[in-house]
Amino acid sequence: MHEMSLCEGVLQIIETEAKRQQFRKVKTVWLAIGVMSGVEIEAMRFCFDVIVRNTLADGATLEIIEVPAEAWCLECAQTVSIQQRYDACPHCGSYQLQVTSGEEMRIKELEVE
Numbered sequence: 001m002h003e004m005s006l007c008e009g010v011l012q013i014i015e016t017e018a019k020r021q022q023f024r025k026v027k028t029v030w031l032a033i034g035v036m037s038g039v040e041i042e043a044m045r046f047c048f049d050v051i052v053r054n055t056l057a058d059g060a061t062l063e064i065i066e067v068p069a070e071a072w073c074l075e076c077a078q079t080v081s082i083q084q085r086y087d088a089c090p091h092c093g094s095y096q097l098q099v100t101s102g103e104e105m106r107i108k109e110l111e112v113e
């Protein structure tokens with residue numbers, strides 16, 4: 001499962017941060033997930049609980065923040081909202097869009113002890 005390796009990546013980042021910032025327990029993890037990232041949020045929750053078992057994040061709450069899809073329109077020279085990749089600009093109908101957000105997945109914040 002794709003989400004399993006994503007969660008392993010998240011745990012690695014948490015463990016690296018734990019060494020750097022000297023915390024021993026993670027209570028909450030805020031994960032920003034782009035709506036176009038292809039990540040299944042329910043699968044992510046399931047995998048997270050499995051992966052963090054017996055680690056410093058055991059029992060931690062996973063909070064998911066959905067990041068909306070946005071792109072830069074070359075015609076309008078501004079950021080516009082899109083529903084999915086390869087959408088046309090909602091203002092001018094141009095397809096000259098560069099996706100700027102909505103595809104990423106990253107840790108936004110950690111609540112630690």
Ligand SMILES: [Zn+2]
Binds near residue numbers: 074075076077080090
């Ligand atoms: Zn446009």
